[in-house]
Amino acid sequence: xxxxxxxxxxxxxxxxxxxxxxxxxxxxxxxxxxxxxxxxxxxxxxxxxxxxxxxxxxxxxxxxxxxxxxxxxxxxxxxxxxxxxxxxxxxxxxxxxxxxxxxxxxxxxxxxxxxxxxxxxxxxxxxxxxxxxxxxxxxxxxxxxxxxxxxxxxxxxxxxxxxxxxxxxxxxxxxxxxxxxxxxxxxxxxxxxxxxxxxxxxxxxxxxxxxxxxxxxxxxxxxxxxxxxxxxxxxxxxxxxxxxxxxxxxxxxxxxxxxxxxxxxxxxxxxxxxxxxxxxxxxxxxxxxxxxxxxxxxxxxxxxxxxxxxxxxxxxxxxxxxxxxxxxxxxxxxxxxxxxxxxxxxxxxxxxxxxxxxxxxxxxxxxxxxxxxxxxxxxxxxxxxxxxxxxxxxxxxxxxxxxxxxxxxxxxxxxxxxxxxxxxxxxxxxxxxxxxxxxxxxxxxxxxxxxxxxxxxxxxxxxxxxxxxxxxxxxxxxxxxxxxxxxxxxxxxxxxxxx
Numbered sequence: 308x309x310x311x312x313x314x315x316x317x318x319x320x321x322x323x324x325x326x327x328x329x330x331x332x333x334x335x336x337x338x339x340x341x342x343x344x345x346x347x348x349x350x351x352x353x354x355x356x357x358x359x360x361x362x363x364x365x366x367x368x369x370x371x372x373x374x375x376x377x378x379x380x381x382x383x384x385x386x387x388x389x390x391x392x393x394x395x396x397x398x399x400x401x402x403x404x405x406x407x408x409x410x411x412x413x414x415x416x417x418x419x420x421x422x423x424x425x426x427x428x429x430x431x432x433x434x435x436x437x438x439x440x441x442x443x444x445x446x447x448x449x450x451x452x453x454x455x456x457x458x459x460x461x462x463x464x465x466x467x468x469x470x471x472x473x474x475x476x477x478x479x480x481x482x483x484x485x486x487x488x489x490x491x492x493x494x495x496x497x498x499x500x501x502x503x504x505x506x507x508x509x510x511x512x513x514x515x516x517x518x519x520x521x522x523x524x525x526x527x528x529x530x531x532x533x534x535x536x537x538x539x540x541x542x543x544x545x546x547x548x549x550x551x552x553x554x555x556x557x558x559x560x561x562x563x564x565x566x567x568x569x570x571x572x573x574x575x576x577x578x579x580x581x582x583x584x585x586x587x588x589x590x591x592x593x594x595x596x597x598x599x600x601x602x603x604x605x606x607x608x609x610x611x612x613x614x615x616x617x618x619x620x621x622x623x624x625x626x627x628x629x630x631x632x633x634x635x636x637x638x639x640x641x642x643x644x645x646x647x648x649x650x651x652x653x654x655x656x657x658x659x660x661x662x663x664x665x666x667x668x669x670x671x672x673x674x675x676x677x678x679x680x681x682x683x684x685x686x687x688x689x690x691x692x693x694x695x696x697x698x699x700x701x702x703x704x705x706x707x708x709x710x711x712x713x714x715x716x717x718x719x720x721x722x723x724x725x726x727x728x729x730x731x732x733x734x735x736x737x738x739x740x741x742x743x744x745x746x747x748x749x750x751x752x753x754x755x756x757x758x759x760x761x762x763x764x765x766x767x768x769x770x771x772x773x774x775x776x777x778x779x780x781x782x783x784x785x786x787x788x789x790x791x792x793x794x795x796x797x798x799x800x801x802x803x804x805x806x
Contacts, residue, residue, distance in 0.1 A: 312355040314618070315364065316376045320410045321387035321423065322350030322574045326564035328373070329572060333558050335367035343551040347617040348435075348655070349384040349420070350574040374416075382416040388424040388431040390573035390581050394542050395529045398425045400446040405470060412474040419456065419481050420654075423473070426450075429526045431576060432656035433689045434461060438477050441521060443467055450521045451476075452765070455497045456484065457652050459691040462499025463521075463768050466514035479506045520766045522784065526658065526688055528612050528644055531579060533604040534590065541585040543593060545604060546611060550578050550623060556600040563592050576656065577611065609633050609640040614655045615647050622647040625661070625702075632706040638713055642720075644688050645709075658688040659712060661705065664698070677701065680708050684762075686716050692762055749775045749793040751783045758793060 317332060332352060336344060339360040345353045356364050361377075368375050376382065389406045392398050409423060422436030426443065433441055439452040451464035468476055483505050484491040491497055531544040545552075564572065564582065567589045573581040585593065597604065610630045615622040625647055633640065646657025664677040678700045683690040697708050749758040758764060758781075763771040766784035775781075781790035 311358040313358060313361055314378050315352075315354050315356055316347075316380060317352040317368075317373060318382065318384040319350055319352060319574055320385050320413070321406050322384075322390050323387070323406075323571050324574070325571055326561045326569065328371075330558060330561040330565070331371040332368070332373060333554050333561065335364055335371065335373075337554045337558070338367060339364035341554060343553050344557070345550050345552065345618070346574045346578050346580065347384070348576050348578065348614065350386050350390075350576060351384040352574075353617060381418060383418075383420045385410065385413065385417065385421045385423065386431065386436070386576065387422075388428055390575050391428060391430050391529075391531075392425070394535070394537055394581065394583060395430060395531075396425075396428050398427065398442070399444065401425050401442045405447070409470055409473050412471060413477075414474065415478055417477060417481060419477070419484070421477055423449075426521065427524060429524055430529060430531070433523060434691060435576075435654045435656050438480060440468065440473055443521070444519065445515060447471075448515050449473065450517070453480065453499060453502070454654075454691070455491055455494070455499075457493035458495075458497065460497050460499075461691060461765060462497070462502070463517075463765060465503060465517065465768070467517055469513035469515075472512045475510065476506070476512055479510050483509075517768065520768060520784065522766060523689060525642070526644070526686075527642055528608075530608055531575065531577065531581070531611065532606060534585075534593075539587070540583075541587060541590065543582045543585060543604070544579055545582075545602065546577065546579040546606060548606065548610070548627065550615075552580070553600065556596070556602065559596045559599070563589075563596060567592065577614075579611075607634060609638065612640060612644040613647070614644065614657050616650060616653050616655065619647075619649055622649055628702075629661075629706055629709065633710075636706075636710060638710055639717065640713060643686065643713060643716060656688050658683050658686040659709065660693065661709070674702070678705055680705070680712060682712060682716075685756075686719075747795055749795055751788050751793055756783050 333344075336354055336356070339356045341354050341356055343354065347353050387406050387410075389403055392402065406423060419437035420435070422431070422433070422439045424431045424433060424439075424441055426441050433439060434452060434454055437454050437456055439454065440449040441452065443450055445467060447470040448467040449470065451468050453462045453464065454460065455462070480502065483502060487505075491502055532546050534541050534543050560572070560582070564570070567586060569582060569584050571583075573583065575581060596602075607630075613626050613630070615626055626645075643659060644657050646655035646660045648655055648660060648662045660681045660683075662679045662681060664679055677698075679698045680696045680700055681693045682696055684692040684694065696712055700708050748760075750756070758775055760774055761771060763769040763773050764784055767781065769778060769781075775793070778790065781793075782788065783792070
């Protein structure tokens with residue numbers, strides 16, 4: 308008889324964990340018979356433990372003062388972009404101390420997803436949380452974008468938020484949303500201004516006016532594996548193809564960190580770990596451990612740019628199948644990232660999305676699966692506007708469909724005059740026909756950015772549904788050209804699926 312297993316989740320606030328704390332987690336897991344652990348999309352630790360070992364694990368974790376959840380995810384981890392600070396980029400003011408000060412002020416366990424990210428990086432997603440705090444250019448002040456629970460409705464908070472107010476404001480927003488779920492939770496339409504009024508009426512927060520619209524950098528996923536030098540030190544990124552990190556390997560990693568005075572390890576939303584601050588003279592110690600556990604740290608870059616749901620073996624198998632074909636065909640995927648979705652409303656990050664069309668993929672007969680391939684507006688992975696490219700795609704057809712879409716992306720990059728069509732893709736003659744309608748949009752004559760009344764302009768704080776002719780003093784969110792440089796364009800719009 309198969310032994311029942313329980314799912315254990317341990318949050319690592321901000322994706323940061325001391326080597327000593329991680330070692331205690333690993334010791335407790337090992338004592339309970341756990342051989343492998345995973346890191347989740349929200350920088351948390353996840354593993355299974357057998358039913359007959361559960362009490363031992365619970366006692367050891369509680370003795371070590373480590374909070375955990377069993378078979379639940381009521382309290383999502385607070386994620387932060389600190390893992391890559393000084394490694395891929397240098398923040399203007401957002402340093403480790405600021406992150407830790409904010410995290411230490413959380414005196415409650417959020418039930419909404421909270422993201423704390425810098426505005427100059429693209430490694431961490433900006434809008435996958437419910438409360439998305441994005442650093443502004445003003446020291447210690449943040450933009451706030453609310454993605455209402457179980458929706459893709461995003462509301463831009465009309466003022467900048469002070470660092471020390473983030474925990475209190477988050478608590479006030481969460482309390483308001485859960486006490487008025489009929490207005491703000493899993494609703495087809497939400498008025499963010501109503502939420503803002505309710506929260507402001509009940510709190511006293513330090514604010515600054517939004518004088519400059521948030522402008523996000525173009526997406527580029529840096530290579531995050533292997534040994535890399537920064538300054539006079541090294542950092543090491545470790546990714547596992549099967550998402551499994553052996554407990555014995557991670558214990559050895561913690562031992563080296565403690566021996567060489569590397570204080571912390573960092574998890575990433577790409578289910579990898581990063582070790583910073585490695586002295587050049589300690590490189591041999593790390594090589595010994597990597598060799599001992601047969602750890603490969605030079606995977607192809609087109610294998611690293613995928614998001615798969617946590618604990619989803621089907622999605623992971625499909626990813627590995629597609630990556631093998633991409634490698635055989637030598638497919639270029641630079642500036643693209645992919646997501647595989649088997650469940651609704653999981654909020655994965657991706658510019659190209661493969662979505663299963665079956666409600667229960669486990670119940671499908673092999674070979675009968677059907678997929679929908681979508682991409683985000685202008686292939687921006689932070690967009691929440693999705694465009695259907697193909698439907699009813701079989702597994703055998705899937706790789707060819709994805710390669711065709713990748714090629715289309717690069718055509719748009721090399722021929723800017725085609726960018727006007729980037730949002731409105733025509734179905735192939737052999738594909739399923741879509742109902743079409745003619746839409747009038749406004750396009751920048753300089754960089755071909757499109758303003759669509761249906762969606763408004765988040766970066767310029769213009770609400771969805773605002774006619775272009777009613778906007779004054781408008782500037783292009785991409786190249787900052789004036790409103791006069793936008794010309795009306797008629798396009799064929801296809802049905803756009805949101806999830």
